[in-house]
Amino acid sequence: MSTSPLDYSQDPPRSQYDLIIRKDKPFNAEPRIQDLVKHYITPEQFMFVRSHGPVPMHLNDSHIITVQGGENTKEFTVGQLKTQFKKYHVMMAMQCAGNRRDGLHRVKHTKGVIWGAAAVGNTTFAGCRLRDVLHAVGVTSFKNDLHVAFESVEQCEETPCYGSSIPLCKALDEFGDVLLAYEMNGKPLTRDHGYPLRVVVPGYIGARSVKYLKSIIVQDHESTSYFQQRDYKLLPANVSCEAEAEEYWCKVPAIGEFNVQSFVCSPSHEEEDTIKASGIMTAQGYALSGGGRGIQRVDVSNDNGETWQVANLYQPTLTTSAHIWGWCLWTLKLEYKGYPIVSRAVDSAGNVQQEYPVWNYRGVLNNSWRTVNL
Structure with missing residues (x-):
C-alpha cells in the first residue's frame, strides 16, 4: 500500500x-x-x-x-x-x-x-x-x-x-x-x-x-x-x-473478457408524467459483449418479464469486421403499462445475459436486468 x-x-x-x-x-x-x-x-x-x-x-x-x-x-x-x-x-x-x-x-x-x-x-x-x-x-x-x-x-x-x-x-x-x-x-x-x-x-x-x-x-x-x-x-x-x-485471491482468476450485457438508459424518471399522458414511450439503451462478439438480439419487456419484444439495433460494424469490439445501441417504442422496463441481450456466440444479479464482494460486472421504475 x-x-x-x-x-x-x-x-x-x-x-x-x-x-x-x-x-x-x-x-x-x-x-x-x-x-x-x-x-x-x-x-x-x-x-x-x-x-x-x-x-x-x-x-x-x-x-x-x-x-x-x-x-x-x-x-x-x-x-x-x-x-x-x-x-x-x-x-x-x-x-x-x-x-x-x-x-x-x-x-x-x-x-x-x-x-x-x-x-x-x-x-x-x-x-x-x-x-x-x-x-x-x-x-x-x-x-x-x-x-x-x-x-x-x-x-x-x-x-x-x-x-x-x-x-x-x-x-x-x-x-x-x-x-x-x-x-x-x-x-x-x-x-x-x-x-x-x-x-x-x-x-x-x-x-x-x-x-x-x-x-x-x-x-x-x-x-x-x-x-x-x-x-x-x-x-x-x-x-x-x-x-x-484472503483465502481466494490466489485461487480466483483475474477478469479478462467481459460478459454479454445490456442496460436501459432512457426514458428517465423525469419523463414519467409525459409518458403516462401519452401512453407511449421510447426505450433506449446499450448492449455489448467481450471477446469480439457482437450483439445478436436485445429483448425488452414492459410487463414484468411476462412478454418480450425485440429491439431495433444499431451496430454498424456487425458486417464489416472480423471481430466486433464496439457496442450496440438499441431502441424500441413501448406501451406504458406501469411496470419497470427490463432488457436482456444475446451475443453472436449465443451467450444470453444473466437474468439475475451476481453479488460478490468486489462488486464488478453485474449482468442483471436493468430496470427503469416509471
Whole structure:
C-alpha cells in the first residue's frame, strides 16, 4: 500500500467534461446515463474517466517505453513508435470493471468506486499494434503459459504504480487489435485518458488497458501487480470482508473478457408524467459483449418479464469486421403499462445475459436486468 500522501495539485483542468464525479481524488467520473446513448462514438465530453492516482504531467513524445521479450530488450520513445510502426485504428467499447457497481452496493457492501451504469464508452483509438512491437524484439510466437505485463508511471493509492497483464496469445493475435494507442477519436490522447501512450485491449475490461505506459515485459506468469492479483476478480458470494477474501485471491482468476450485457438508459424518471399522458414511450439503451462478439438480439419487456419484444439495433460494424469490439445501441417504442422496463441481450456466440444479479464482494460486472421504475 502507498505510505505517503499523493499530490493531486497538478492534475489537469476538467471543464471540458460533462460528468458526474464519483470520486474527486483520484478523479473518477461518468456521464449521466441519458447522455451516454446520444452518440454511437462517445465524445470526450461524455467519456468516463478512471484514475488510480494523480495524472502524470511530465510526459511527452520523448517518454521512453522499455520492451523486453526473452533475452531481448529495446527502448522506444513515443515519437519512435509513431514513426517506425504502421498506424492502425480500432473502434471499441471501453468499460470499467466496476461499471454498475451501484446496483450491487444497494444490496451488499462492495469495495471500490461506486459507479453507475455509464462507466463505459464507445471510442476509436489509433496507434501501433502491440504485435508489431513485440515482433521487433523477437517475440513472434507464443505458448499458452506466457503473458505480457504492462507497467505504468501512474502512482496509485494502493501500490507505487499501476500494472496489469494479458495472455501473450491475445497480444500476438493478428485479429486481436491490441494497440499502443496515442490517439482517441482522431485527436491526441488527453492526459486523463493516458497521454502520451496507453495500451488498449479490445474486448477486455478497462483495467487491462494500462495508461501512461512505462514498460512491456513478456514473462511466464501474470503480472504480480496489486491490480492483477488482489483486485478485479470475482470472488464467491459468501465473501463479505477483506479477511474472508484472503483465502481466494490466489485461487480466483483475474477478469479478462467481459460478459454479454445490456442496460436501459432512457426514458428517465423525469419523463414519467409525459409518458403516462401519452401512453407511449421510447426505450433506449446499450448492449455489448467481450471477446469480439457482437450483439445478436436485445429483448425488452414492459410487463414484468411476462412478454418480450425485440429491439431495433444499431451496430454498424456487425458486417464489416472480423471481430466486433464496439457496442450496440438499441431502441424500441413501448406501451406504458406501469411496470419497470427490463432488457436482456444475446451475443453472436449465443451467450444470453444473466437474468439475475451476481453479488460478490468486489462488486464488478453485474449482468442483471436493468430496470427503469416509471
